[in-house]
Amino acid sequence: MTSEKVRFALAMRIARVAMGMSQQEFADALGVAKSTVARNETMEMAMRADTLTAMLRVMRENGIEMDLLGSPTSLSVKIEQDALEKVAERLVKKK
Numbered sequence: 001m002t003s004e005k006v007r008f009a010l011a012m013r014i015a016r017v018a019m020g021m022s023q024q025e026f027a028d029a030l031g032v033a034k035s036t037v038a039r040n041e042t043m044e045m046a047m048r049a050d051t052l053t054a055m056l057r058v059m060r061e062n063g064i065e066m067d068l069l070g071s072p073t074s075l076s077v078k079i080e081q082d083a084l085e086k087v088a089e090r091l092v093k094k095k
Helices: 003-018 023-030 034-041 049-061 081-094
Strands: 064-067 076-079
Touching: 003 023, 003 034, 003 049, 003 064, 003 076, 023 034, 023 049, 049 064
Parallel strands: none
Antiparallel strands: 064 076
């Protein structure tokens, strides 16, 4: 198993959870099927380049930055304060 595959799967799950989205909501935002998100998160399939690009776009639009292609041995995550407040509001509404 490649470290790249692990990092991409972890990044997807972290981003989705940080945005307070279900797999279906995240899939809709990415323009893919829910099964694609589930299979990427569990490493049942390698992430396609277009899915990766869409994920990075959605993350950026939601105040989340990750360096997925920099270091092969780490994954850096930065979540803007506005993004934290937005997800807090979203999670309160879901209750």
